[in-house]
Amino acid sequence: MEVCNGRTLRQLIGPVGSNYLRRALPPTWVWAVLALLLALALHGTLPALAATAVxxxxxxxxWPRRGLLWPGHWRMLGLLVLGVAAWVPEPDALSDWFExxxxxxxxSLSAASVLAYVLQARRLAMRLLAAADTMDEQRLLQLLPEEAAAHALRWRDGDDSRAQELAVVMHLAVMHAALAPHVRGAGRRHRV
Incomplete structure (x- = not known):
């Protein structure tokens, strides 16, 4: 590992795994609000608890795509059927059992989807971190476009004029390098 002026290119990468988790998962206050809503729904009916969980x-x-208003097909269908079941005019034993x-x-589906998503995000964060840890200075320079590599060398020699932009480019390059083999493999599986 080459060090100039006490600087290595690895310093520009930053905590790539934890940065990914911070973007992929909701912040603590959102988890707290969701827990509060579930706790309040516990005091109501089972369908209300299920709707809150969904x-x-x-x-x-x-969360990463919070601009979208569509919660997913199974969630919408489940909420729709649950709403229809709750509005049955004369509920009987069969409709109660169905509800x-x-x-x-x-x-169960809601809990499983949250658990699977959180575990997948944690695995991906660990893979990003492991990929960043295995890259040496030369490999990091190879990931960058020519202009960014020149700026990286100047940064390593002490020029901070483009440090912020360079950190973003370096971070994205490492993420791309870590994810590229996985994405190519997934593409092959879907074509079969």
Whole structure:
């Protein structure tokens, strides 16, 4: 590893894994609000708890794309059917059983989708961190476009004029290098 002026290019990468997690998962206050809403829904009916869990799972899973208003097909269908089941004019044992079963299924799906999403985000963050740890100075320079590599060498020699832009470019380059083999492999599986 080449060090000039006490600087290495690895310093520009930053905490790539934790930065990814910070963008992929909701902040602590959102988790707290969701927990409060679920706690309040616990005091109501099972369908209300299920609806709250479905909406909470949509918030968590779609957090990186929070500009989109669509919570997903199964969530919308589940909420629609749950709403229709709740408005049955004369509920009988069969409709109560159906509503209860649907509520339990939606609770399970919501919990499973949140758990799977959080675990997947953590695995990806670990992979990003591992990829960044394995790259040496030469490999980091190869990831960069020619102009950015020249700026990186000047930064390593003490020029801070483009440090912020260079940190962003370096961060994105490492993320791209870490994800590229996975994306290519996923593309091959989908074509078969």
């Amino acid at each position: 909406i909470g799972s949509a918030v968590v899973v779609h 209860h079963g649907l509520s339990v299924a939606l609770l």
